[in-house]
Amino acid sequence: MYEVVVVGGGIVGAATAHELTSRGLGPVLVLDKEPFVARHQTGHNSGVIHSGIYYEPGSHKAVMCREGAAATKAFAAEHGIPVTECGKLLVATDRRELERLSALEERAKLNSIDAETLDAAELRRREPHVTGLGALFIRETAIVDYTEITAKLVHLVTEAGGEVRTGVTVTGVRETTDAVTLRTDRGGVTARRVVFCAGLQADRMARLCGLAPDVRIVPFRGEYYDIVPHRANLVSTLVYPVPDPDLPFLGVHLTPTLDGGLNVGPSAVLGLSREGYPKGSLDWRDVRDMASFPGMWRVARGNVRVGLREMRNSLWKRGYLKECRKYCPELTLEDLIPREAGIRAQAVMRDGSFVHDFLVRRTDRTLHVLNAPSPAATSALPIAAHVVSLLDGTLG
Template sequence: MRLPDVYDYCVIGGGIVGVATAHRILDRHPGASLLLVEKAAALATHQTGHNSGVIHSGIYYEPGSLKARLCRAGAKQTREFAAAQGIPFRVCGKLLVATDSAEHARMLALYERSITNGVEVELLDAAELTRREPRVTGVGALFVPSTGIIDYTRVTTALADTVRAAGGEIVLGAEITAIDENSDGVTVSGPAGRWRAARLVVCGGLQADRLARLAGVRPDLRIVPFRGEYYQLPPERADLVRTLIYPIPDPELPFLGVHLSPTIDGELTVGPNAVLGLAREGYRKGSVNLRDAREILGFRGFHRVAAANVRTGLREMRNSIFRRGYLAECRRYCPELTVADLLPREAGIRAQAVRADGTLVHDFLIERTPRSVHVLNAPSPAATSALPIAAHIAAQLDD
């Protein structure tokens, strides 16, 4: 088959958001020519393949934000897509556990936000919490029945199958090192080849800011990687809880805290914490990429984030080094856990956009040029929200 000289669409990025975007574009424009290029040798190798596999409900997010709106829609669409494709998932529900009076006050505020966001939530007292999860303790909890678990790598693979079935092409092992946009189209190129398209979508994840700069977009932000370190409980402890167990989040922090997460494969994980990563794609503890480290440590926005979160940063680093500190975070709501229960598991890395003034970008962030759309910030719950994010991008391409 002869490849087109100019594709109708090109998508950079083979995580779940990029592949879902290709899927939505071809669903919206049957017969269009589309190319998806991914730097890695496989799809879903970074954030998509290194998360806890939760189908989020949308309880946490600022009312009216893209996260609040797209997460609710995404949970429904993820379940529907999985059911149609025969991908296992389970709606097990989630308990957000308050362990003291300060957390209880935040829990009540979160309950009010859930009502605003249209998320079904039950308010539980300590006795009802213990009845539902005898090994979990707290002064109260919120139960979110719609939260589920799934394998997002399998979802991405199934989405890629629909892209190929619709005539789309997927090229792996193709790093993009140059992007040239003009009034006629966009040319992307790298060591693996050179391609031209009428429209471009960049879903670069951990490389989003760099790819944007290649295209001439100058966002006032930089991606700062945060390692999320997980542990896995022994197989005989996998039935410790039936539901997802989360702490009450601190609204001043962008991370949800250490939680117990059953997986769709029958395991039970603990995590993640959040420590600065010195390599955007280095999953081993102690990984350092000199370019990444130099950019982070030379970025004034990072200095401001670090100065504003000294105590939190030191605590997370301590807990990363010493398992007993990490364990203490878990024992606040599950006191029977021991150090022996914390078995090693591969870490994940969150791509967190940080502005030059030190502001963390909390919402999804998407910017446009005349012929391209750039996804600049898509942390959790981007996997849950991938299908409606993709529809949002596809609509922007037609605008």
């Protein structure tokens, strides 16, 4: 019997398994249904080590993002994983965004983040190809390859005596007073405790365990473009718009890459398939799940304008370009080369509100990470420590 099984081989699952083995709380087994780890959200994000400026002071996101940024950089340095500390500019392009920028400056102070205010002239001096009325510069924001970090975490788990099995799908869960038995397509597995870090399938795994979570995972497609190589030097820092505080998305931004490239994205288009990355992907089970959930209809009614804009930009490249040209007017249609989309697992409440913070639910012997969107990659190490602390008192 295993002490703990971790279901899900993304960065949060891998970090949880690493935390368990580091504390000697084994034997530990990681299960992932894909042929390799980091297949979904971990392998399809912008690779940003976030500072934590956006998040409500005192929230899990704010605290864990700050801790996670430092922990991620330290982990990368220890294991020779490249990190580029390029910094980030939050650029206001109209008066309303300037007001939001002022609120973010105050939030930066509350979250102990070093944020420098730039006027239009200083913004232009630092980034000649970027235009705005003003900006905040967040010096500590960086970029890293989270797939590489996940691979290293998994390697450390196996070095410490843990097991990692890929290509194994959990199809059923039976919990008793003493153990949890997982039914999989490769046979049964028994453990004293199970942690589910299932991302896009988190709510379904919870229901397998007899939970009736008050949330549903709604997939949002993040569509990206690469900038043509000869234009990759347009900016030297991350360049973000000022986000809408009512939405859990950060807007289309320019991101330098570790190999010297530049990409732009992601958008936030309602997905019709939780794991269908090509444009036009449709999974009828996923559609039925959304259509049968009252919260989804409330989200749709409350965000008609935003939803239509995102759909238009998905279908019409010129509309997507318009979002980028607000702060980088030199970009042209010819500069944008489509690349594979990502899919964000966003938990939505029954009343139609987005879950803005990390969310955990549990039974006696299972623990479920039900909402871990951005900045979960940045925050993975402290999330893992928190999850294991919740389990620690009940482990042998």
